[in-house]
Amino acid sequence: MKALCIFVGLILVGAVAAGVSLGGSELLRPTLHAAKADKIKAETAALRAQAAxxxxxxxIELRLVEQKAAVELQALRDRRAIELELLEVAVTVSLMVGSAAVTALALAGSYYLVERAKALPEAQPVKEIQRPDLRILPSISERQQGSVSYRVNTPPNKAA
Structure with missing residues (x-):
């Protein structure tokens, strides 16, 4: 019997030890378990809110980058349009300046030839001031009058 009492005592001591160790666990205290579950849910909700x-x-950053890229693209398009307009203006101005330069050269050449023709004596025809190897076609009135005499001028080194 003494052995039985000792055995039952050991079982009771083990049960008390197991009860004490399990008493501190969450399995035996549902209020503590519910509080921890609520804490985990709150942390999860906070993490989800942070992720959102x-x-x-x-x-927002992506939209800002897209808006900035759209503004830069529009600025490039505007600059390109301005460059095309300036190019058109430059071409027009260069054509006008070129035409003016050619006209000025033609006027200067014409003025020179007119002044040179005025400086010739009256008896000397204008055709004789040309280079001898250059052939000048007669005017219509000269052809009708038959007063044109053709002569072939060859340079002295080719006459031989």
Whole structure:
């Protein structure tokens, strides 16, 4: 019997030890377990809210980058349009300046030839002031009058 009492005592001591160790666990105290579950849910909700906030921030940054790129693209298009307009103006101005330069050269040449013709004596025809190897066609009135005499001028070194 003494052995039985000792055995039952050991079982009771083990049960008390097991009860004490399990008493501190969450399995035996549902209020503590519910509080921890609520804490985990709150942390999860906070993490989800943080992730959603970060996602919104990334979307906002992406929109800002897209808007900035659109503004830069529009600025490039505007600059390109201005460059094309300036190119058209430059071409027009260069054509006008070129035409003016050619006209000025033609006027100067014409003035020179007119002054040179005025300086010739009256008896000397204008055709004789030309280079001898250059052939000048007669005018219509000269052809009708038959007063044109053709002569072939060859340079002295080719006459032989």
């Amino acid at each position: 906030y970060e996602q919104r921030q990334r979307e």
